[in-house]
Amino acid sequence: MPFTLKDVLDALNSAWPIALTILIASVAILTAAQFDFPYAVALPGWSLSVLFVVAMFAAGSCLTRLLQAAIAGGSYLLKWRRSSVRRRHQLTMLNDLPESEHDLMSYFFTGNQQAFAYHMGEHRLVPLVLKGLIVPQSGQHYVEDWPHVIPDHIWSGMKANPEKFRFDKRKDNPLRWMG
Helix, strand or coil, X not given: CCCCHHHHHHHHHHCHHHHHXXXXXXXXXHHHHHCXXXXXXXXXXXXXXXXXXXXXXXXXXXXXXXXHHHHHHHHHHHHHHHHHHHHHHHHHHHCCCCHHHHHHHHHHHHCCCCEEEECCCCCCCHHHHHCCCCEECCCCCCHHHEEEECCHHHHHHHHHCCCCCCCCCCCCCCCCCCC
């Protein structure tokens, strides 16, 4: 079954490596024809015109892919930058917590509980969740045993200053049910 120009264009749009291969091959054949290489001279004139058109479409496809990659790379860098700023801000908040919130974080750190199950929407955890210092996990769970996690960068921040996050065992358990 012979290939049509539509088949070639579909191939160009499906993957940029195909477009790049076609572009290189087309340019090579057109260059060979321009410099009167023996096999290229025997090609009919219309085939060189078709190769030129295919080369232009392939070049457009490659340039489009290059532009998409540049935009994706730029957006990734912006996302990384925003994430970095957010994490630094969270670490600053970690070091300036009110006593009740600090006691909770110290309790988890002292007990080596980076992940724990607790009531969803627990009023003592809500401020820490809103600050991003504790993250409730997604999925379907029982409301009274909802998994929560302290993000790695927060946990590392507490590990960097373990004396600040030692829970005084003489204090009451900050998670003791007060209902």
